[in-house]
Amino acid sequence: MNPRANNLNGRWVVVHVSSFFEELIDLEKKGLENVRERIFISDRCHVVLDLHARVDGLEEQELKGNSIGTTKRGIGPCYSTKAARSGIRVGDVFSKELFNRKVRELARGYKLRFGSLLDEYDVEAEISKFDDGYDGLLRSAAC
Secondary structure, eight states: TTTTTEEETTTTTTEEEEHHHHHHHHHTTTTTTTTTHEEEETTTTTOOOOHHHHHHHHHHHOOOOOOGOOOSSSSSHHHHHHHHOSOOEEEEEEHHHHHHHHHHHHHHHHHHHHGGGGEEEEEHHHHHHIIIIHHHHHTTTTT
């Protein structure tokens, strides 16, 4: 919040893009000055997809009575794909072909694991969210 501080989300951070921009807009509405000029996101941060959030909920269901009580926002599954080196980085968003391939591969793997429980998930709808402006939003945030 210090107006003289720059903020860096480094490679160890995962980011849900739409939530990030909602928070950024909220800070601007609260009167925080030069927010977009003072916050930086490493291209090595991993992107939390809606797919991760769905998987988070399914993994909690698998645990039944031994639930760990996650927020079901997909943070754990995103870190899992980061560790497994199958995740999507912010830098991948800027290469449409690479991004699309990686999201489809990730979805395919999760669908093999969870089968029909992921029938409601639409990989093409997720990809289109990024086609329709997330990448432009990322660029405008001085990524």
